[in-house]
Amino acid sequence: MTTATETAPAASARTRDAERSRRAILAAAEELFAARGFDAASLGEIGERAGVSRGTPSYFFGSKEELYATVLERLAADRTARLEPAFRQLSQWALAKAPTEPLRAVLSRAVGAYLEFLRERPSFVDVIEREALAGGARLAELEAPSTVIEDAFGTLRRRARAHGLRSFDPTEAVLCLVGLAYLPVAHRATILRRHGLSLDDPAFLRRRRRHIVDLLLHLIGEPGSGGAR
Amino acid sequence: MTTATETAPAASARTRDAERSRRAILAAAEELFAARGFDAASLGEIGERAGVSRGTPSYFFGSKEELYATVLERLAADRTARLEPAFRQLSQWALAKAPTEPLRAVLSRAVGAYLEFLRERPSFVDVIEREALAGGARLAELEAPSTVIEDAFGTLRRRARAHGLRSFDPTEAVLCLVGLAYLPVAHRATILRRHGLSLDDPAFLRRRRRHIVDLLLHLIGEPGSGGAR
DNA sequence: GGTAACTTGCTGAGTGTTAAGTTAGTTAGG
DNA sequence: CCTAACTAACTTAACACTCAGCAAGTTACC
Numbered sequence: 001m002t003t004a005t006e007t008a009p010a011a012s013a014r015t016r017d018a019e020r021s022r023r024a025i026l027a028a029a030e031e032l033f034a035a036r037g038f039d040a041a042s043l044g045e046i047g048e049r050a051g052v053s054r055g056t057p058s059y060f061f062g063s064k065e066e067l068y069a070t071v072l073e074r075l076a077a078d079r080t081a082r083l084e085p086a087f088r089q090l091s092q093w094a095l096a097k098a099p100t101e102p103l104r105a106v107l108s109r110a111v112g113a114y115l116e117f118l119r120e121r122p123s124f125v126d127v128i129e130r131e132a133l134a135g136g137a138r139l140a141e142l143e144a145p146s147t148v149i150e151d152a153f154g155t156l157r158r159r160a161r162a163h164g165l166r167s168f169d170p171t172e173a174v175l176c177l178v179g180l181a182y183l184p185v186a187h188r189a190t191i192l193r194r195h196g197l198s199l200d201d202p203a204f205l206r207r208r209r210r211h212i213v214d215l216l217l218h219l220i221g222e223p224g225s226g227g228a229r
Numbered sequence: 230m231t232t233a234t235e236t237a238p239a240a241s242a243r244t245r246d247a248e249r250s251r252r253a254i255l256a257a258a259e260e261l262f263a264a265r266g267f268d269a270a271s272l273g274e275i276g277e278r279a280g281v282s283r284g285t286p287s288y289f290f291g292s293k294e295e296l297y298a299t300v301l302e303r304l305a306a307d308r309t310a311r312l313e314p315a316f317r318q319l320s321q322w323a324l325a326k327a328p329t330e331p332l333r334a335v336l337s338r339a340v341g342a343y344l345e346f347l348r349e350r351p352s353f354v355d356v357i358e359r360e361a362l363a364g365g366a367r368l369a370e371l372e373a374p375s376t377v378i379e380d381a382f383g384t385l386r387r388r389a390r391a392h393g394l395r396s397f398d399p400t401e402a403v404l405c406l407v408g409l410a411y412l413p414v415a416h417r418a419t420i421l422r423r424h425g426l427s428l429d430d431p432a433f434l435r436r437r438r439r440h441i442v443d444l445l446l447h448l449i450g451e452p453g454s455g456g457a458r
Numbered sequence: 459g460g461t462a463a464c465t466t467g468c469t470g471a472g473t474g475t476t477a478a479g480t481t482a483g484t485t486a487g488g
Numbered sequence: 489c490c491t492a493a494c495t496a497a498c499t500t501a502a503c504a505c506t507c508a509g510c511a512a513g514t515t516a517c518c
Contacts, residue, residue: 037266037269037362039268039269040266040268040269126362128419129358129361129362129415130362131419132358132415132416132417132418132419132420133266133355133358133359133415134418135418136418136419136422139419140419145423169436171424171426172436172440174420174424175409175412175413175420175424176409176440176444178412178416178420179408179409179411179412179413180404180405180408180409182408182412183404183407183408183411183412184404184408186358186361186362187361187407188361189361189364189365190357190360190361190365190368190369191361191403191404191407193365194374195400195403195404197400207398207401211401211405211448214447214448215405215444215447215448218443218444218447219440219443219444
């Protein structure tokens with residue numbers, strides 16, 4: 001499995017670019033940490049996938065541990081950036097005196113953003129799953145824990161009475177959303193496959209989104225949450 | 230960290246008992262495969278925890294792979310044995326012409342059994358999570374896939390009209406139950422801890438059970454599922 | 459004494475980290 | 489403009505370690 005770089009030495013641009021190398025190493029590390037876990041992902045393979053040598057990841061990031069921390073930070077930042085718009089709209093809906101939109105519409109966009117993010121970035125789910133299995137110590141070291149979802153449901157809860165909602169527990173809402181959204185991604189290779197479902201099927205994702213919104217509205221206590229599918 | 234076995238050679242009963250050793254090895258292997266995963270769990274440590282030597286696990290189970298397969302089989306069998314009674318009652322409720330109990334009661338027992346099993350046997354959840362992360366190839370090799378939950382919801386769906394239930398999708402019900410029940414166990418070290426919750430808190434487990442039953446009844450379409458908490 | 463139930467020594471493969479070596483880019487001085 | 493001096497960006501090699509699997513040995517029990 002040797003790469004044929006020697007046979008094409010002058011062709012491809014083999015220029016030195018630290019930023020490019022850093023990014024390539026981070027991307028490779030994210031994939032491999034997600035696929036194999038911290039211990040089983042070797043710096044050699046990370047370097048190989050990034051197109052650099054065995055020692056380069058250490059050269060740039062100091063240690064495997066620091067490289068991993070950087071991967072975690074990038075994942076958290078990307079998640080926040082992706083979810084913030086939709087979930088801030090949810091908070092704003094709750095804060096409005098007379099919202100112009102139905103709650104279902106705003107909530108559906110938030111759930112949709114979450115599902116899309118998880119689907120586009122399965123590495124995120126895998127790394128988080130592995131963190132959970134490892135005790136979550138490294139994840140807890142993150143300084144920016146990203147509470148976008150918690151904040152939105154917290155605001156919604158505080159303004160529940162004003163909108164005729166139940167006095168639901170925001171934590172339960174978070175557990176509900178996360179549980180239902182994570183599972184199909186985390187278990188795409190086991191449970192989902194056993195039921196003949198796939199994350200690549202848009203119809204399944206649409207159903208799942210509507211389903212989650214339905215359950216959340218029921219939990220939150222939106223009056224019109226029952227009825228036909 | 231050497232054990233002081235040499236200083237007390239004759240005292241403890243060091244009798245030879247193949248069946249006892251097998252069981253001890255299986256238990257140790259389950260714990261370590263759950264805690265560290267297939268690759269990172271070493272046969273040496275498994276032997277140490279089981280009170281035998283490095284080579285004994287291989288002696289009894291041939292290879293690490295076969296030992297792992299045996300652990301998987303035992304987990305699946307234990308799960309089936311534990312869930313079958315409660316979920317069969319659910320099927321029987323659906324098959325009955327005029328059930329004497331409300332659906333909520335039977336469903337609550339089934340959900341309760343599932344939650345209790347997961348809580349008592351976190352190794353089960355961890356091993357399954359690791360299987361999902363590893364692609365689930367080894368899990369798929371199991372000959373007895375254990376469809377207790379699927380069967381119950383399938384029967385319920387087939388008899389839905391007779392009980393005034395919605396024509397719900399049984400797979401969605403499974404995903405809902407599994408997602409909501411797995412998450413708190415799988416992420417006990419991350420999400421749960423961050424929200425100050427613990428699986429050791431009986432009140433939390435009771436709330437969770439009621440919550441899951443509520444959402445399932447809503448999904449299934451039980452008319453009286455709404456209302457006060 | 460014979461066999462099942464183990465234990466111990468060995469081997470080859472693979473790991474993270476470090477240190478030394480090498481090469482490409484950059485810049486200052488003429 | 490040109491080139492020598494310098495620095496940043498890597499590569500290669502070595503070290504100390506762990507592991508699974510095998511083979512050979514040892515011990516306990518019928």
